[in-house]
Every structure is written in C-alpha cells, then in structure tokens.
Amino acid sequence: MMVLITGGSGSGKSTFAEGVMMRFAKPYYYVATMLPYGEEAHRRIERHRRIRAGKGFSTIERGTDLTGVEFPYGKGAVILECVGTLLANEMFEEDGAGKDAEEAVISGIMHLKDEASDLVIVTNEVGSDGYAYGEETTEYMKILGRINIRLAKMADAAIEVSGSQPIFLKGAIR
C-alpha cells in the first residue's frame, strides 16, 4: 500500500512513519533525501538514524533523481523522507531538475512505488506561517502543495501528524 504522511517540523511525523513501516514485511529500505551538508544536517541525520536503529533498515542516500534508486535486497517496504527536501534539492541543487522539479519528484516517487511492496512517503506542511516570501520560495511552496495533493490522490491512506497524534485525512492503515 501507499501511505502519505504529512506534518510540520517537530510534529512527530518521522517517528510515526517509522511505526507504520513496522506493519509491513521486510526488507525495509530508507530513502534519505537530506544531503549531509553542515553540522545541523549531520545532527538531524544522526537523530533519524537513532530512531531507525535496530529496526533493520537499509539506508539509501539520494538527494535527486529517485528514478535511479535500486533496492539491493529485493522487493520490500520503502520509506521516503522527505518530499520537502527532495523538492528543494531538485529545484535548487546543481544536479537537480530545475524547472522540471515537480515532474522529477513525481516520477522518482512513481519509480519507488513500482519497485516497492509498500511505500511510506513523508512530506512537509510549509504553507501555514502566513509570511509572504520571495519569488523562489513562493514557487517552492506552490509546487510542494501541488505535489502533496497529487500524492494524496494516489495514496491509499493520507495522515497528518500533529503533536505526535495521527489525524487520518484519507483511508486507513491495514
């Protein structure tokens, strides 16, 4: 099944998403989109690694173009973390898709869906702080919003996590 999990920073969505993964059959793959730049990214990556420790995940680090992701131990459950970072990489990194970022993100995720027995996608809610941003950031927010809508349409279940509590927006987890 395909599950979309959204929420704000510090909402508890990663922990919840990894709990959802435990319902699915192994092998477990963790597709990490955060590029390990700087101390803060390292700390964040460390924290996510700690949450996953001992749960049997193989981590695949990939910042852009997910259509090239391969799963070395056969078909399994895949968690993608997170769409917000992936889109930022596709839009703003040198090896990203630039103006084709939206389709690059979607086709990358479609590739994961084809290759996985189950797919858990973690995305981000960024549209509710009421600030007016510059052109680039506004474009990023628009595209992320569109991608989230497209993914929610395709997903069997969509959940927002808030205060570590799941709010089921669509479907259920079997």
Place this chain on the structure above:
Amino acid sequence: MILVIGGFASGKRTYVKEVLGYTDEDMTDQAIDERRVVYNAQNMAMGDPEAIDKTIEELCRKDVVIACEIGLGIIPLDKNERMLREAAGRMTNRLAKRADKVIRMVCGIPLVLKG
C-alpha cells in the same frame, strides 16, 4: 491535563474559556505559578534538557496547557528560529503523550486528537 494546540489565533483560549469554563484569571502566559491554565507553552521549550524535563513535569500538573503549533511553515533561515520551532514541536509531543486529552483547534473548531 488537557492539551490544546493549534495555530496562532485559531481559537484555543476561547475554547478553554467557553467550553472548558475557565476565565482569564485562571490563565498565565508561559509561566508556572498558581494558575491552572498555561498558554504560550511553546515558548517554554528552549533550554537545557533537565530544565525542559522539569517544565514538562510542572505543565503536566496543570488543568490545561495551551501551545501554539509553530512548525507548519517554511523552515526559517535563522538557526535559532529553526531550533525554537523544532524544540516547541518536540515538547508538544511529550505533553501530548502525557495528556489525558489533546484538542487541536482549526478555525475555532475543536478536533479531538486524543481522549
């Protein structure tokens, strides 16, 4: 303890007054004193881990804790702002685990997330 969360001006304090029956005199702004309701608890999330543990213990003894959700926007460029929203979210999660009831306000409508 009842935890009430939601965005800025989403109706959290109004809910606590109109539905839970507290008054302005019962409420204190990000402080621990004799009053039974604490609001702006998200601003109490920064500091060393022991101090935060203590704050959480004290908040769990209140009747009602109100916390703004501040993590639902573009991740700020400023490092301190980033840390604050992350810490606020994590503290809210810990309060939610301990709470008897968690209510999230959206457009003045209470959604029961727990209890």
